[in-house]
Amino acid sequence: MLISVVMAVYNEETYVAEAVSSILNQTYKNFEFIIVNDGSTDNTKSILEQYKDSRIKILELPKNIGVANARNIGVKNAIGDWIAVQDADDVSLPNRLEECASFIKEHPRISAVSSLIECIPGSSPLTAEKIEFEENIYNRFDTGEKVKDALYYGCPICHGSAIFSKAVFEKVGGYNLSYKIGHDYDLWIQLSKILPIEKLPKKLYQFRFNENSVSRSDVKATCNEVILISSVNICEYLKIELDSPPTILVFGTEQANKNFKKRIKPQIPKKYGSFNYIKHEKASDITKAYSLFRKKKFNALLMLDHEQAYEAKRFFKRQGLKKNQDFFVVWNITND
Numbered sequence: 001m002l003i004s005v006v007m008a009v010y011n012e013e014t015y016v017a018e019a020v021s022s023i024l025n026q027t028y029k030n031f032e033f034i035i036v037n038d039g040s041t042d043n044t045k046s047i048l049e050q051y052k053d054s055r056i057k058i059l060e061l062p063k064n065i066g067v068a069n070a071r072n073i074g075v076k077n078a079i080g081d082w083i084a085v086q087d088a089d090d091v092s093l094p095n096r097l098e099e100c101a102s103f104i105k106e107h108p109r110i111s112a113v114s115s116l117i118e119c120i121p122g123s124s125p126l127t128a129e130k131i132e133f134e135e136n137i138y139n140r141f142d143t144g145e146k147v148k149d150a151l152y153y154g155c156p157i158c159h160g161s162a163i164f165s166k167a168v169f170e171k172v173g174g175y176n177l178s179y180k181i182g183h184d185y186d187l188w189i190q191l192s193k194i195l196p197i198e199k200l201p202k203k204l205y206q207f208r209f210n211e212n213s214v215s216r217s218d219v220k221a222t223c224n225e226v227i228l229i230s231s232v233n234i235c236e237y238l239k240i241e242l243d244s245p246p247t248i249l250v251f252g253t254e255q256a257n258k259n260f261k262k263r264i265k266p267q268i269p270k271k272y273g274s275f276n277y278i279k280h281e282k283a284s285d286i287t288k289a290y291s292l293f294r295k296k297k298f299n300a301l302l303m304l305d306h307e308q309a310y311e312a313k314r315f316f317k318r319q320g321l322k323k324n325q326d327f328f329v330v331w332n333i334t335n336d
Contacts, residue, residue, distance in 0.1 A: 001101055003031040003163065004080030008070035009088035013043040015208065016088050022206075023086055024053055028097035031055060031084070036074040039064035068175040068183040075169060083169065087160035091120065091206035099204055100163045111195035112164035112188070114157045115204035116142060122210035134209050144198040151192055152230050152324055153305070154331035155185035161205035168194045182225045189233045223333045224263050230330045231264060231302065235272035238300055245273040249297075251289050251312070252304030252332060254279050259334040260304065275302075286312045290319055293326070300325075304332040 005023050009016055023033055036059045037045055048058055059077060061070065075083055082104060086092060100113055107113075119126065119134040126134075141147050141156035150156040164187075172190035175183040191197060238246035250260050257277045265275055276298060278289050289301060289312075301316070303309055309329065316327050323329070 001030060001082065001105065002080040003028070003082050003084050003097055003101060004075075004078030004166070005031055005033045005084045005086050005097075006036070006071060006074035006078060007034070007086040007088055008036045008038050008067050008074060009040060009044055009048075010038040010064055010067065010070075011040045011042045011044060012088040013040075013047060014089075016044055017047055018091055019086060019088050020048070020051060020056075022091040022093070024051075024055070025094055026092065026097045027095050028101055030101075031097060032057060032078070032080060034059065034074045034077055036070040037061060038067065038070040066177070066180070068177050068179070072174045072177075075166060075174065078166060081166055082163055083166050084163045085160050087208075089122070089208045089210070090160045091208075092160075093118075093204050093206065096161075096204040097163075099200060099202060103198070103200060104163070107198060109195060110144075110165075110198050111168040111191035112157075112162050112197045113200060114147075114162040114197070115200045115202055117158045117161055117205050117207045118203050120206045120208050122208045126209060130209070134207070138207075139203075142199060142201045144196055147188075147197050147199055148192065149324070151189055152234055152328050152330065154226050154230070155182065155188065157184075157188050157197070157199070158205060158207050159184040160207065162188075164191060165195070179225060179229060181222050182229050185226060186229045186233070189229070220334065223331060224259070226331050227260065227264050227304070228267055230328070232268055232272065234300070234302060234328050234330075235268065239272065242299060245271060246299040247274050247276065247297075248299065249289060249292065249301045250275050250277045250304065251280050251285075251301050253306050253335045254281070255336055256304040256306065256332050256334050280306070280308065280312060283311070286315050290316065290321075293321070301327040303327060303329045304334075305329055306332065306335045 033056045039061050116139045119131045138158045141150050147156045176186050179186050321327050
């Protein structure tokens with residue numbers, strides 16, 4: 001089984017050699033390594049040119065076009081049936097490809113498989129508490145069922161740890177270029193619509209934590225894109241189930257609802273459905289939302305997560321409402 005490893009790189013002179021070496025030193029040998037140099041202006045190009053390994057194919061882009069676009073180009077040039085992602089500042093442990101290839105051979109009816117991660121420091125040191133926190137973001141979803149359950153909430157997969165089917169990737173249209181931060185998160189949802197995504201309960205990938213990364217430099221922007229991706233896909237799911245655009249009740253704090261109205265709803269085409277809102281401030285708001293659902297005033301409830309949302313989730317489940325069918329919980333930090 002030929003695996004095509006695809007890595008997009010832009011100005012990663014500090015870490016790119018370590019990333020490349022981690023792939024070349026894999027115990028699994030049947031792979032090609034496609035590196036898309038996305039218009040780097042530092043020493044990345046000269047570092048890459050030092051490698052003479054025949055498995056490496058470097059695609060030089062004359063200018064920076066963005067990581068999602070560069071990754072799409074890399075996959076398009078791949079000849080393997082399975083694509084292993086490698087981020088240019090991360091490290092694949094030596095048995096990563098071998099473990100994943102073995103799993104894929106035993107479970108061919110999947111769209112992707114990922115693994116647990118180790119968190120390693122970037123430009124600044126990490127405390128043990130920070131390492132545990134960052135690893136837990138992904139590692140708490142350690143089975144395919146847990147990944148499936150969490151998909152509408154937020155991204156349960158570390159992008160660089162994934163290996164996915166090229167055929168399914170092409171079927172869903174690749175990375176969606178309209179998403180600047182969460183294009184990988186949207187991809188997992190799209191892939192899961194075709195075939196399941198699995199996760200190996202083994203640490204096979206080292207994720208480098210950097211405070212200045214795109215997703216962490218503006219956490220609110222990241223959160224808003226996650227909410228948008230979740231909401232669009234929830235609407236698409238409900239539209240198929242109902243055979244008509246859904247009516248969705250947004251249920252969150254006053255600030256979260258305002259943020260949704262201002263920043264999320266205008267980006268969702270009207271054809272996907274309509275939205276109403278209820279503030280969640282006290283227990284009676286939960287029963288009010290449930291009453292409206294029973295009266296069929298809306299098709300599903302979209303909960304913008306916050307500290308008091310746990311009781312609401314428990315209440316809805318006790319009343320027989322099904323998560324990811326009747327109600328959906330979406331990652332949210334805009335509650336102040």
